Amino acid sequence: MSYIIDDPVNQRFLLHRAVHVSPAVLAEEMDKVFAKCWIYVGHGSELAKPGDFVTRKVAGRPVIFARDAEGAIGCFFNTCRHRGAVVATKREGNARRFFCVYHGWSYGLDGSLARIPGEDAYTGSFDRNEYGLKRPPRFEQYRDFWFMCLDPDAPALQAYLGRATEYIDLVVDQSPSGTMQVISGTQEYAVAANWKLMVENSVDDYHLPTTHSTWLNFMANSGVTIERPPREAGQVLPTKGYAISLGNGHFTTDNVNFRGRPVAHWIPLYGEAARDEIDAIRQELVERLGPERAERVANTNRNLVIFPNLVINDGSSVTIRTFFPDGPERMEVTAWALGPVEEDESARARRLDAFLTFYGPGGFATPDDVEALELVQQGMANWRSDEWSEMSRGMGKPESEQLNSDEHHLRTFWRHWNRMMQENA
Incomplete structure (x- = not known):
């Protein structure tokens, strides 16, 4: 069966909730998705x-x-x-x-x-x-x-990644030598929810003002300028970011204005002593990459999803996150911090603080997200009586105008997932 209703004429997109609860769907995913795609190892x-x-x-x-x-x-x-x-x-x-x-x-x-x-x-x-x-x-x-x-006939990795390589390059360009390093220490936690809900949550900025209001207030009180567009304009995001499809089920968010502690932007939370060091990091980026590329590396935020289950968060810190199903209603999540190998002690400390403050299982964001996803999974117990999730937000816009608060990037994932699940049906 097709698990989605995709009706662009009527701007309607629905997802069948069996995808989050069915053991049969999970068994099929292992054969048609995880056994066919390139899966991150390390x-x-x-x-x-x-x-x-x-x-x-x-x-x-x-x-x-x-x-x-x-x-x-x-x-x-x-x-x-x-x-x-x-x-x-x-x-x-x-x-x-x-x-x-x-x-x-x-x-x-x-x-x-x-x-x-x-x-x-x-x-x-x-x-x-x-x-x-x-x-x-x-x-x-x-x-x-x-x-x-696991598929010997799969295309080469770089062909599979396609345009996603552009966003991996933005991560690696933070290092003067192009050498990034996984920082010692791993975050591991379980979530009582279907693994695909983590894909949605990792890029869904629609939930940011409600689910993460505590973090937004913390950032505002820490000196980060957060402009909230008027609600009557139909935009509830505190950022001006876009959702971009990259092919093969990959996609990214691209926050072009929000400066929530990126790699080379000073905020008062860092303290006056960090100003000169951060200025030096920015100057090195400009000299090596040019002003436009340096701005992209230093002052924009991205959440990149490599289909099916790798997320590279390039924002307040760089986080590599994977998640695998442990049954249809549980997942195991692992996350690592990534930074330039040349990074000095104080810059590394800021990076790790950001990694723990926002993304950590004891941080501002992750506990909120875990609770939200588990509440979704609990609500799915009614799926036979309430079968469809509504995912049409922003569907009437051209792709170039799709915002992070729209659901274009979520639909990108589900369309590709649904195609794979229909193969050899």
């Missing part, structure tokens, strides 16, 4: 030295993300080829080999089978060269953001 800076590794679940698959002795980055399914046990049991570390505690099979940093206890008992057609750790069919990177794909 950032290369997480693996600073040969032998460094992290383990995590990606699209429900336990994987090892590792740098081998020659410095090459790889990704392997974290499953022993012998009897299927998880091989690497630590969250992260540095190793010379990966060792299965069940029967002692061990694997090199490149995934090759290194040792089998009592190997002489294996005879006949057994070939140890066939028993290295399995790899995802595709594993590629763009500017040190590494993705895997």
